Amino acid sequence: MFTLLGQLILDGIVTGLVYVILAVGLVLILSVSRIFFIAYGQFYMLGAYIVWGSLTLLKVPYFVGLLMAIAATTLLGLLCYQFIFRYIQYRGSFLANIVAAIGLMMIMGQAGLLIFGTIARSVPPVFPGILSIANISIPVEKLILVILTIFIALTAFFIYEKMKLGRAMRAVSLHPEAATLQGVRTNRIYLATMGFGCALAGFGGGVMAPVYVIYPEMGTNIILSVLLVIMLGGQGSMLGAVLGGLVLGITLVFGQYFLGGLAQIFLFVVIGIILFFRPGGLLGHAELEI
Amino acid sequence: MVTQNWKYKTKNFRYRKLITFIGLVLIFVGLPFIVHSPYYIHLLIIAGMNAILAMTFIMILRTGLISLGIAAFWGIGAYASAAFVMKGEVSFWLALPAATVITGLISWAVGYLLVRNPGFGFLILTAVIGMLISLVFGNISWLGGFTGIEYISPPNPIDISFLAPILFISKIPYYFLMLGLFLLVLISFWALYHSSTGRAWMAIGLNPHLAESIGVNVFRYRLIAFVIASAVAGLEGSFYAHYIGSINPNAFNIFKTINIHIYAILGGTGSVFLGPIIGTLIMTFVPESLRIAKEIEPILTGALLILLIIFLPGGILSLFNLRHRHSEGTAGITRAIKKSFLLIGKKQKETHAPS
Numbered sequence: 017m018f019t020l021l022g023q024l025i026l027d028g029i030v031t032g033l034v035y036v037i038l039a040v041g042l043v044l045i046l047s048v049s050r051i052f053f054i055a056y057g058q059f060y061m062l063g064a065y066i067v068w069g070s071l072t073l074l075k076v077p078y079f080v081g082l083l084m085a086i087a088a089t090t091l092l093g094l095l096c097y098q099f100i101f102r103y104i105q106y107r108g109s110f111l112a113n114i115v116a117a118i119g120l121m122m123i124m125g126q127a128g129l130l131i132f133g134t135i136a137r138s139v140p141p142v143f144p145g146i147l148s149i150a151n152i153s154i155p156v157e158k159l160i161l162v163i164l165t166i167f168i169a170l171t172a173f174f175i176y177e178k179m180k181l182g183r184a185m186r187a188v189s190l191h192p193e194a195a196t197l198q199g200v201r202t203n204r205i206y207l208a209t210m211g212f213g214c215a216l217a218g219f220g221g222g223v224m225a226p227v228y229v230i231y232p233e234m235g236t237n238i239i240l241s242v243l244l245v246i247m248l249g250g251q252g253s254m255l256g257a258v259l260g261g262l263v264l265g266i267t268l269v270f271g272q273y274f275l276g277g278l279a280q281i282f283l284f285v286v287i288g289i290i291l292f293f294r295p296g297g298l299l300g301h302a303e304l305e306i
Numbered sequence: 307m308v309t310q311n312w313k314y315k316t317k318n319f320r321y322r323k324l325i326t327f328i329g330l331v332l333i334f335v336g337l338p339f340i341v342h343s344p345y346y347i348h349l350l351i352i353a354g355m356n357a358i359l360a361m362t363f364i365m366i367l368r369t370g371l372i373s374l375g376i377a378a379f380w381g382i383g384a385y386a387s388a389a390f391v392m393k394g395e396v397s398f399w400l401a402l403p404a405a406t407v408i409t410g411l412i413s414w415a416v417g418y419l420l421v422r423n424p425g426f427g428f429l430i431l432t433a434v435i436g437m438l439i440s441l442v443f444g445n446i447s448w449l450g451g452f453t454g455i456e457y458i459s460p461p462n463p464i465d466i467s468f469l470a471p472i473l474f475i476s477k478i479p480y481y482f483l484m485l486g487l488f489l490l491v492l493i494s495f496w497a498l499y500h501s502s503t504g505r506a507w508m509a510i511g512l513n514p515h516l517a518e519s520i521g522v523n524v525f526r527y528r529l530i531a532f533v534i535a536s537a538v539a540g541l542e543g544s545f546y547a548h549y550i551g552s553i554n555p556n557a558f559n560i561f562k563t564i565n566i567h568i569y570a571i572l573g574g575t576g577s578v579f580l581g582p583i584i585g586t587l588i589m590t591f592v593p594e595s596l597r598i599a600k601e602i603e604p605i606l607t608g609a610l611l612i613l614l615i616i617f618l619p620g621g622i623l624s625l626f627n628l629r630h631r632h633s634e635g636t637a638g639i640t641r642a643i644k645k646s647f648l649l650i651g652k653k654q655k656e657t658h659a660p661s
Contacts, residue, residue, distance in 0.1 A: 052429055103616045111372055112615045114429065115571060118564050119611030126604040240437045243430045251426045280441070288419065291431075295422045 019151040024269055030158045032265020033165040034224050038238065039245040039257035040172055041216030047252040048189040048209040051101055052114040056242070057235030058124035059089045059214050063221025064230045065132055068139050071225075078142045078226070085222035086215050093214025096120060097207050105206060121236075129232045136231040143226070157226050164223050169258065172216065176254060185209055189252070248287055250297030259298055334485055338478050347477040351549065353590040354484045355542050358491050360569040360582030362535035365495070367575060368511045369531045371424055374563050375432035376539050378439035381558025383409045383540025384547035385443060388455045391548070393448075398461035402544045409540025410533050417532040421525060424514070436560040443555035454554030458547055480549050487545060491538055492579060498534070499578060507531055561604075565589075568611060574621025581623050588622070 038060060045053045063085040070081035100120065104112045143156040176182040187195040188205045196202050241264065249260025267286050271279030290298065338347055359376055366373045387405035390396045396404070420431045444452040460474040461483070472479050498504050506527045509517040518524045547553050573585025593603070618624065 046426060052426065054433065100612055100616070107619070109619065111367070111571075111575070112619055114372060115567060115615045116612050118567070119608035119615070122561070122564065122604045122608030122611070126602070126608070130601060236437075240434055243434055247427065247430050247434070251423075251430070284438075292419060295419075295427070 022150075022152045024273055025266060026152055026154060028266030028269035029262060030154070030162060030265070031269055032262040033162060034220055034261075035238075035241055035245045035264055036258050036261030037165050037169060037216055037220045037223075038242045039249065039261050040169060040254055041213040041220070042242055043246055043249075043252060043254055043257045044172075044176070044185070044209055044216075045213040046246070048185045049097075049101070049105070049206045049213075050110070050113065051105075051210075052110070052117055053210075053213070054114070054117045054239060055096075055121035055124055056213070056217055057237070057239035058121055058128065059093065059217035059235070060221040060224075060238060061128055061230075061232065061235035062092070062124070063089050063218035064225040064234065065128070065221075066218070067222040067225040068137055068230050071139050071142075082219070082222040085218045087218075089218025089221075090211045090215040093217075094207060094211045096214075097210040101206070101210070102203070105203075125232070125236055128235070132232050134232065136229045138229050139226045141226065155227075161223050161227055164219075168216070168219055172212075173254070175212070181205075181208060244287060246297075248290060248297055250299040253297070253299045256297055256299035263298070331489065335482075338481050344477045347481050349590050349594060351477065351481055351484045353586045354488045355546060356566065356569055356590065357583045357586040358488060358542050359539055359566045360573070360586055361491070361495060361579065362538050363566050363570050364575055364578055364582060365507075365531055365535045367570075368507050368578075369528045370511050370514055371421070371428050371528060371532070373432045373532070373535070374429060374560060375435040375439075376535070376566050377558045377560065377562035378435050379409050379413055379536040379539040380543040380546070380562070381439050381443065381553075381555070382412055383543025384553050384558070385449055385455070385543075386540065387544035388458050388547045388553055389449065391459055392455060398459075398548055402541065405544035406537050406541040409543070410537035413536030413540075414529070414533045417529050417536070421528045421532055424528070433560065436563050440555035440559045443558070450554075452555055454552060454557075455547075456552040458551050458553070460551070461548055474548075484545065484549075487541065491541070495578070503527065503530060564611075565607075568607065568614075571611075571614060572621055574623035576620060577623050581621055584622055 038056070042053060042056050045051055045056070066085040066088050067078070067081045070076050070084050071078065074081075076084075100116050101113065104116055141157070143160055145156045146153050147156055147159060148154070174182075176185060184195070184200045184205050185208070187198065187200055188202055188209075192202050195205075245260040245264050246257060247260075248263060249256030249258070264283070264287075267283050268279055271282040275282050337350070341347060359380060363373060363376055366376075383405045386408045387398075387401045390401035390404055391398055394401075416435065420428050423431075443449055443454075449455060463474065464472040466472075474480060474483075499507075506517070506522045509520075509522055510524050510527055514524050569585040569589050570582050571585070572589060573581030573583065575581060614621075
């Protein structure tokens with residue numbers, strides 16, 4: 017009984033951690049830049065494909081591929097901000113932001129489909145083997161995923177909470193005009209947040225690539241769960257995103273074990289109940305104003 | 307003297323509007339007798355449907371909410387109507403209002419959960435609904451799974467005693483059915499926007515906190531807008547199911563909603579009726595005449611969206627310096643709010659003065 021419970025919780029955490037990293041990145045963009053960046057899933061897809069390409073075509077070590085994925089998505093995120101969102105941001109129109117993000121999502125999704133083809137791909141095993149402690153077994157690949165994800169999440173938290181850049185980000189997310197008056201270059205902070213968030217997406221995709229299958233629609237499919245995680249954890253709260261991701265992963269795994277095909281419906285019932293009693297999410301404070 | 311002149315002018319302006327409206331209706335009534343190509347009639351029908359969907363998007367937008375789930379309610383209406391007719395053996399003329407009511411009820415239940423957290427919360431939850439709906443319909447085997455429902459029977463023929471029965475075989479009866487629905491929706495929307503509900507929506511769209519402070523129940527009016535818009539989308543879905551004859555879950559995914567957004571934004575979100583109609587007509591006829599390849603179509607659409615929002619945020623209508631109903635109305639509302647504040651101040655002064 018203990019073994020089963022431990023195994024299920026571990027699986028849930030592994031499933032949830034990828035949602036955690038993506039949700040943290042998206043919450044950053046959402047709360048600091050105020051961009052409803054729905055194209056985020058495509059960055060995740062791009063990260064996974066870059067790792068796949070660098071491992072199968074360029075034959076470089078896995079960590080080099082991961083770094084390449086992060087660099088590429090960061091660069092693309094910065095370019096997106098410089099060439100699209102910079103011209104929209106100052107207007108303060110929320111509709112404009114979301115529409116531009118939707119346009120980006122359509123372009124990137126279809127371009128991915130045209131470039132990479134519709135075939136599902138998988139990266140050759142990077143770290144073979146299975147580790148088992150006290151009858152709870154975990155593949156080494158997933159263990160690496162867990163360690164890397166926790167490390168990166170902690171780094172993100174350190175940057176956001178302790179460093180000067182993070183403090184500036186928090187100031188901008190609280191009140192952009194007041195932050196400008198205090199000498200924060202708001203535009204630079206928006207740019208940095210975009211790059212940082214997209215780097216997290218690329219990292220998430222790259223770290224997922226050896227564990228799961230890669231296909232062009234994976235970005236569109238995951239953004240749904242990531243949005244749910246953000247809703248569950250509380251909009252604009254990074255700690256909430258972590259909690260929401262773990263709750264989602266564990267709920268999904270438990271539902272799949274005990275209910276089978278009804279797991280998705282079980283998940284939505286759980287989320288519906290949580291949102292009914294706590295409209296702001298688990299750790300949500302007041303609603304994020306548009 | 308000046309005020310009289312102004313009154314006369316507005317009166318004249320109103321009549322001109324009415325005459326233009328009637329003229330346009332007559333043109334659209336006469337159109338199928340001039341245009342014989344069934345293909346163009348089909349495009350007009352689809353354009354009419356999309357224009358109404360874009361209008362529902364603008365109705366929700368007016369209350370300060372952005373919905374990404376319009377196509378979901380459209381799909382619920384389509385599935386409800388198809389299920390009524392195919393499984394329940396009900397006449398189309400009963401299924402159409404029934405589908406509308408069912409969509410309205412579902413959107414009321416869902417909206418109760420969604421509208422409570424405006425801003426990002428509403429956006430995220432409607433996006434989740436919009437993406438989820440094709441999965442939900444795909445997993446219900448009673449509704450045909452991912453292949454959907456096929457061979458949906460056309461509307462029952464209308465029997466009028468002294469005329470030949472109207473059969474729904476060619477496109478033309480569908481065209482007139484669409485025109486009738488379009489006018490019904492248009493007139494009811496016009497009446498709504500000019501009622502106290504519409505004024506409350508406008509006040510909420512301008513500043514929800516201010517509206518709340520002067521006694522507008524923001525949650526209730528937002529919910530009303532959401533339910534009405536979703537019910538109308540359901541009505542259109544019912545029409546669509548019986549017009550096309552087969553529905554499958556992927557027709558109602560989030561990309562349909564995005565297309566609806568494009569229609570509204572291209573025309574201009576500042577206008578309630580004219581913007582969606584112009585945007586839909588352009589987006590329906592121009593890509594068809596250019597015959598763009600299906601693979602690169604989403605890329606072009608996305609690029610168009612980004613370019614539009616950067617260079618022409620007000621839509622096509624902003625090019626012509628039209629006097630929008632909206633701008634007039636908003637100015638009126640701000641004046642009314644200011645007046646009410648002044649009144650409150652005066653009343654307080656009056657009550658303080660005797661004591």
